[in-house]
Amino acid sequence: MKEGVKMNSETKRPEDTRVIVGMSGGVDSSVTAYLLKQAGYEVIGIFMKNWDDTDESGVCTATADYDDVIRVCNQLEIPYYAVNFEKQYWDKVFTYFLDEYKAGRTPNPDVVCNKEIKFRAFLDHAMTLGADYVATGHYANVRRENGRVQLVRGKDRNKDQTYFLNQLTEQQLERVMFPLGEIDKPRVREIAKEKNLATADKKDSTGICFIGERNFKEFLSEYLPAQPGRMVTPDGEDKGGHDGLMYYTLGQRQGLGIGGSGEPWFVLDKDLENNILVVGQGFHHPRLYSNGLIAEEVNWISGEAPAEPFACTAKMRYRQEDRGVYVKPQADGRVEVVFDEPERAVTPGQSVVFYDGEVCLGGGTIDVILKD
Amino acid sequence: MKRAIYMDHAATAPVDREVAEAMQPYMTEMYGNPSSIHQFGRQTRKAVDDAKETMASAIGAGYNELIFTSGGTEADNLAVFSAAYSRRDQGKHLITTAIEHHAVLHAFNHLETQGFDVTYLKPDEYGIVSAKAVEEAITAETTLVSVMYGNNETGMIQPVLDIAEILNDRGILFHTDAVQALGTESFDLSASPIDYAAFSAHKINGPKGIGLLYVKEGAPVLPMFHGGEQEKKRRPGTENVPAIVGFAAAVAKVSAEKETRKSRYAALKEDMLQRFSASAVHYVVNGDQDRSLPHILNISFPGVNIEALLMNLDMDGLAVSSGSACTAGSVNPSHVLTAMTDDEAISHTGLRISFGLGNTNEDAAAAAEMIIRTVKRLQ
Numbered sequence: 001m002k003e004g005v006k007m008n009s010e011t012k013r014p015e016d017t018r019v020i021v022g023m024s025g026g027v028d029s030s031v032t033a034y035l036l037k038q039a040g041y042e043v044i045g046i047f048m049k050n051w052d053d054t055d056e057s058g059v060c061t062a063t064a065d066y067d068d069v070i071r072v073c074n075q076l077e078i079p080y081y082a083v084n085f086e087k088q089y090w091d092k093v094f095t096y097f098l099d100e101y102k103a104g105r106t107p108n109p110d111v112v113c114n115k116e117i118k119f120r121a122f123l124d125h126a127m128t129l130g131a132d133y134v135a136t137g138h139y140a141n142v143r144r145e146n147g148r149v150q151l152v153r154g155k156d157r158n159k160d161q162t163y164f165l166n167q168l169t170e171q172q173l174e175r176v177m178f179p180l181g182e183i184d185k186p187r188v189r190e191i192a193k194e195k196n197l198a199t200a201d202k203k204d205s206t207g208i209c210f211i212g213e214r215n216f217k218e219f220l221s222e223y224l225p226a227q228p229g230r231m232v233t234p235d236g237e238d239k240g241g242h243d244g245l246m247y248y249t250l251g252q253r254q255g256l257g258i259g260g261s262g263e264p265w266f267v268l269d270k271d272l273e274n275n276i277l278v279v280g281q282g283f284h285h286p287r288l289y290s291n292g293l294i295a296e297e298v299n300w301i302s303g304e305a306p307a308e309p310f311a312c313t314a315k316m317r318y319r320q321e322d323r324g325v326y327v328k329p330q331a332d333g334r335v336e337v338v339f340d341e342p343e344r345a346v347t348p349g350q351s352v353v354f355y356d357g358e359v360c361l362g363g364g365t366i367d368v369i370l371k372d
Numbered sequence: 373m374k375r376a377i378y379m380d381h382a383a384t385a386p387v388d389r390e391v392a393e394a395m396q397p398y399m400t401e402m403y404g405n406p407s408s409i410h411q412f413g414r415q416t417r418k419a420v421d422d423a424k425e426t427m428a429s430a431i432g433a434g435y436n437e438l439i440f441t442s443g444g445t446e447a448d449n450l451a452v453f454s455a456a457y458s459r460r461d462q463g464k465h466l467i468t469t470a471i472e473h474h475a476v477l478h479a480f481n482h483l484e485t486q487g488f489d490v491t492y493l494k495p496d497e498y499g500i501v502s503a504k505a506v507e508e509a510i511t512a513e514t515t516l517v518s519v520m521y522g523n524n525e526t527g528m529i530q531p532v533l534d535i536a537e538i539l540n541d542r543g544i545l546f547h548t549d550a551v552q553a554l555g556t557e558s559f560d561l562s563a564s565p566i567d568y569a570a571f572s573a574h575k576i577n578g579p580k581g582i583g584l585l586y587v588k589e590g591a592p593v594l595p596m597f598h599g600g601e602q603e604k605k606r607r608p609g610t611e612n613v614p615a616i617v618g619f620a621a622a623v624a625k626v627s628a629e630k631e632t633r634k635s636r637y638a639a640l641k642e643d644m645l646q647r648f649s650a651s652a653v654h655y656v657v658n659g660d661q662d663r664s665l666p667h668i669l670n671i672s673f674p675g676v677n678i679e680a681l682l683m684n685l686d687m688d689g690l691a692v693s694s695g696s697a698c699t700a701g702s703v704n705p706s707h708v709l710t711a712m713t714d715d716e717a718i719s720h721t722g723l724r725i726s727f728g729l730g731n732t733n734e735d736a737a738a739a740a741e742m743i744i745r746t747v748k749r750l751q
Contacts, residue, residue, distance in 0.1 A: 044687075081683050084704075128680040128750060129687065 012132065014040035019133045019177060020126040021045050022118055023072070023080070025065030028137030028180060030072045030199045031188045035179040036135060037076050044129070045073045045080040048122055050089035050113075051210040061212065071198035085121050092116035094210065098223055101246040104272040105349030108164075108365075109208055115167035123175060133177045140165055141181030142173050143359070149173045151301050151360040156184035163318045166353040166363030167299045217247055229275035231256065234268065234287055242277040245270045251288055251345025289342040290371050295352050295364030296334050302361070305329060313355045316346050316366065322355060335364060376689040377735045381575070381728030382524050382552060382668055383693055387618065388577040388729070394621040395579065398614040406611050407600065416613045423620035427584060430623045431569070432560035439585045439593070439603045440616055444551040444572030445475040447585035450596055450607070451547040451568035452479040455516040456488060458592035459545065463513035467491045469501045470711035473524050475570075476549050477707075480518070489513070498660040499526045499712045503534035514544050521550035521557065521569070525708040525724055526659040527668030529553070533564060540565035545591060551575055551583075555626055556634045556666055567591040573615065577729060578622030582615035637666035637727045640736040644669065644725065647740035653747045656718050658709060669725045672709070674717035676750045681723065684746045690739050693724050 019036050023029040023045040036043045047069045049062045066082055073080035093112050100107030118136060126134045138161045139154035149170050154160040168176075180188060192200035205212070211219045220226075226244030233239060239258050242248065247255075248267045256279060258265040268287040269278035280287055293316075300306070306329050313322035314337060324340035337352055346369050353363035378386075398419060404412025406420050421435075428435050441447045456466055468480050470492045480490045491509045495501045501519060510517075517539055522529045536546045547568035550559070555576040561569055569586040573579055587593055587606075599608030626633070641661070648655050648671065658670040673681065678694050685692060694706065709719035725739070 079686070081679070081686075083679050125677075125680060128677065129683050 015042065017132045018042045018044065018130055019135050020129060020131040022122055022134060022136045023047055023069045024137070024205075025068035025072075025199065025202075026137065026205060027192050027197070027199045027202055028139075028188060030068075030137075030197045031191050032135055032137040032179045033072065033076055033078065034191065034195055034197065036177070037078060039179075043076070043078045044131075045069055045076075045078055046122070046126070047080065047082040048117065049082055049084045050086060050093075050117060052086060053210070053212070068199050068202065075195075075197060083122070083125055085117055088121045089113070089117055100349050101220065101224060103349075104245055104270050106249045106347045107349045108351055109210075110164045111167055111351050113209075114165055119165075119168055119172045119176065123172060127175070131175075133175055135177040135179055137180055138165065138178050139180050139185070140178045140360075142176055142178055148302070152181070152358050153355070153360065154178070154181045156180075158319075159185050162355075162360040163315055163351060163353050163363075166301075166351055166360060167297075168301060169299070170301055170303055173301070217243070220246060227275055229277065231258070231277045231279050233280055234278060239265070239279055245272065245275060245277060248277055250347045253283075284344070288344050290339070290346050290369045291342055292336060292338040292370035293346055293352060293366050294330075294334055294336055294368040294370065296367045298333060298335050298362065298364035300362040305333070312361065314363075315351075315353045315355070316343060317350055325354075327354060334367070336370070338370075376691060377731075377739050378691045379725045379727060379731060379735070379739055380691045380693050382527075382724065382726035384574045384580065385577045385728045386730065387574075387579055388622060388625060390625065391578055391618045391621045395614040395618040398617050402613075406613065407602065416611075419613055419617050420611050423616045426620040426624055430559075430627045431554075431571075431586060432564075433562050433586050434589060436604075437562065437587055437589055439587060439607045440611065440619075441583040441585055441607060442581055442612075443574075443583040444473075444549070444570055445583070446596075447570035447572070447583040448473070448475040448547075448549050448551075449479050450585050450593070451570060451587070452476060452483070452516070452518060453596065454587075454592050454594045455545040455547060455568065456483050457594050459515035460488075463511075463515045464488045465491070465511050465513035465515065467493065467506060467509050467514060467517040469493045469495065469519055469530075471495050471499060471501070471523055471525075471528075471708045472518065472520050473549055473551070476518055476520065476547075493519075494711050495528070497712060498663070499523060499528040499658065499708065500660070500663065501530055503531050503538055506535050507538050510539075510542065510544065514542075516545045516547065518547040518549070521548045521553040522665040522668075523659075523708060524552045524668070525706055525722070526670045526712075527552070527665035527726075528659045529557070529663050529665060532566065536565035536567075552665055552668070554623070556630060556637070558630070561586050562588070573619035573622055576622050576626050579615045579618040582612055582619045584619065633729070634666050640727050640731055640733070641666060641669050643733065643736045644740045647737065647744065651744040651748075653744055654751060655747075658712065658718070658722055667727045669727075670709075671723050671725070672718040672721045673723065673747045673751065674721055676721050676747055678721050678723070680750055681721075681743075681746060684750070685742060688742055688746070690742050692739075692743075693726075694722055 019041045021033045033043055033045055047066045053061045093109050096112050097107050097109045123134050139156050139159040140162045141152040143150040143152045153162050229242055231239040231242050250267055252267045253264055256265050263281040265279050265281055268280045309328040311326050314325040326338040328336040348366050350366050351363045352366050354361040402415050404416045406417040424435055424438055466488055484490050493501045493505050519530050519535055521532055532548045539546045545567045550569045551572045554571050567588045571584040573582045593606045595606050597608050602608050656672045705720045706722050709722045713719050
């Protein structure tokens with residue numbers, strides 16, 4: 001079986017193995033369900049309703065997506081259900097999202113959604129339905145070898161989503177299948193087209209799921225009061241007003257509205273105490289560079305926290321090339337990460353994710369940026 | 373998979389074979405438009421009139437008091453909007469209950485946006501709205517009261533005749549959504565003080581897409597659609613002849629078999645209740661079985677995730693339901709149970725079992741065992 005789903009090392013035959021697929025109404029999870037069905041598994045599709053929202057024409061966006069799930073499931077002749085995790089999502093993901101912005105950081109709700117909703121609430125629910133595995137349309141792989149389970153990068157390097165899965169544990173991964181791990185996105189689209197799946201031409205969702213296509217600033221301002229302040233250069237020169245620190249991310253160029261000559265302007269720092277946005281000229285402004293970081297909420301997928309410092313590679317943001325780093329575990333469970341080369345615009349609130357070759361070791365939330 | 377057991381007849385029921393056979397010729401052989409002047413038209417006009425006569429005698433109504441609609445929802449809407457709008461000069465206060473089907477509830481919600489003032493009466497702990505509660509809610513402005521005949525989730529029969537009596541004395545219009553009651557209850561509408569009553573065919577083994585509104589002689593009708601002369605312009609549109617014929621055939625069967633059906637469903641219900649009682653599962657029966665439609669049984673299983681229970685039962689081949697509202701396909705707490713109790717452990721875990729012609733004693737036993745086994749695992 002060149003393309004499709006690899007047999008797991010267990011003795012159960014596919015037809016006796018119940019796999020519950022988390023379906024969003026998008027092309028990735030549609031093809032996920034298709035590949036599993038092709039491989040002979042007993043497949044059930046479940047739509048997670050995590051957020052209540054209505055579009056301009058009064059249609060609940062989740063209803064429209066669920067309609068697509070229904071169409072695909074009927075094409076594949078598999079049962080489908082919907083479950084409601086709105087409360088869990090609000091409590092675990094959205095509250096975190098707002099808290100992080102309040103703290104002046106740039107949160108990563110996808111990481112928390114995977115940890116708390118998709119691979120906890122949904123996984124638990126699937127188990128009560130007698131599932132042997134849950135599957136999602138993530139571009140990642142699960143390697144089962146010698147009784148251990150590892151998270152491995154997806155074959156489509158451009159799409160690899162292990163970054164967002166860094167908070168999972170081996171216990172969770174034991175029950176997980178990622179059928180798209182061995183194929184690339186263009187091929188997924190192709191399969192959807194070949195099989196005439198109802199979602200074949202649906203465009204990929206972009207951005208944060210609960211914001212959708214809406215204006216990010218407007219969305220955030222519905223929940224958090226904006227506190228406008230001043231933009232100031234490191235030398236103390238006032239460059240005008242800012243709309244609220246939460247609207248800016250380190251290294252950001254767009255939306256500053258500073259005119260004049262010379263190189264473009266960038267966000268260099270956020271001074272939360274004084275509500276000041278520090279700005280400067282030049283993509284490579286030295287103030288944007290750091291040599292290391294402290295990460296908290298560190299998760300080791302194997303469940304075994306390293307006792308000794310070690311060298312590995314890491315990503316400080318999604319889709320970034322791996323960087324060489326040296327990881328120094330602290331007594332309190334946090335880690336200090338020292339970069340081989342200075343790194344630009346490392347952002348508190350984002351994940352730092354560690355890799356040993358193809359294997360994702362785990363990761364944490366960037367808390368403190370270290371400069372010389 | 374084992375043979376699936378269908379116990380969701382309050383949602384919809386299979387078309388009876390005899391009903392389907394009665395309908396068949398009106399699709400391929402007798403296809404004339406009942407309004408046409410030729411023999412083809414006369415043929416189907418007669419079928420529609422005969423069907424109406426059958427319906428009229430089954431529910432104690434006059435031929436002129438019946439309007440065919442596209443279903444129960446349209447019948448409910450037509451009654452509620454006709455009454456509210458035609459009496460709006462006399463008052464803008466309306467009364468209904470918090471346990472109505474959404475076809476009624478959402479019609480009243482809409483009227484609130486049009487300047488009407490609506491009182492939604494809560495039921496007692498058994499799911500019954502008393503005549504006294506209705507009487508107390510009446511104001512000088514009240515023009516319409518709508519209370520369902522039998523609740524679609526709990527099966528609880530409401531004291532509609534007592535209510536209608538009170539209203540009749542005061543000249544207030546009364547509508548009842550009788551969709552769930554048609555299969556087992558007896559009606560004598562012309563002689564009753566009820567002004568409007570809505571019915572639907574597919575709950576009693578008739579086809580989908582056909583409903584009926586009873587309108588007492590003299591009660592106002594404001595058509596929602598405008599077109600041809602059908603139904604005396606009260607509901608224009610070419611008659612759905614096969615469905616009308618099927619509806620009448622289904623009603624005729626109900627009239628002949630009502631008592632046997634009632635005792636059958638009551639026995640199935642009793643059998644399942646005994647099995648729950650003998651099991652170790654924790655459950656609460658919602659409503660009062662002495663005042664319930666016999667085909668509906670509603671039970672809560674505190675501590676059980678109702679979504680997981682329904683999905684597990686479906687995977688095991690048992691079709692039952694819960695709560696009437698769906699958002700993106702997932703179950704919201706039932707508005708009916710929520711109106712009956714503040715205890716979320718009960719209102720969020722209600723399971724509705726509803727019997728029909730095809731259910732056997734073996735089905736009831738198997739369904740009860742399946743539910744008990746799954747609840748034990750999840751509780």
